[in-house]
Amino acid sequence: STIIFTQPSGTTDAITVEEGTSLMRAAVTNGVEGIVGECGGQAMCATCHVYVRPEFAAALPEIADDEEEMLECTTAERTERSRLGCQIPATPELDGMVVDVPSDQV
Numbered sequence: 144s145t146i147i148f149t150q151p152s153g154t155t156d157a158i159t160v161e162e163g164t165s166l167m168r169a170a171v172t173n174g175v176e177g178i179v180g181e182c183g184g185q186a187m188c189a190t191c192h193v194y195v196r197p198e199f200a201a202a203l204p205e206i207a208d209d210e211e212e213m214l215e216c217t218t219a220e221r222t223e224r225s226r227l228g229c230q231i232p233a234t235p236e237l238d239g240m241v242v243d244v245p246s247d248q249v
């Protein structure tokens with residue numbers, strides 16, 4: 144799938160994410176600014192926080208308990224669009240999804 148990461152400055156990175164690979168992993172591999180992934184994808188750091196555009200919300204997996212807990216610890220404000228990038232594996236349904244990178248992760 145192609146996932147589009149939009150920076151606070153408005154610049155975008157469109158990256159190809161293999162099915163099953165998390166948005167965090169793909170962003171880190173591709174050097175997308177503002178996605179840190181400190182814990183390596185264990186839902187233990189919240190440095191992979193992204194804001195998913197509402198039109199894609201229905202295609203996302205549900206928020207698990209450990210993700211829910213970490214979303215309380217994001218550096219940038221949590222909103223109803225907040226998710227952890229490491230907990231979202233790419234699927235064909237997410238092709239073309241736009242996510243906004245927060246201004247602060249740590």
Ligand code: FES
Pocket residue numbers: 167179180181182183184185186187188189190191192213227228229230
């Ligand atoms: Fe640590 Fe996602 S990479 S919570």
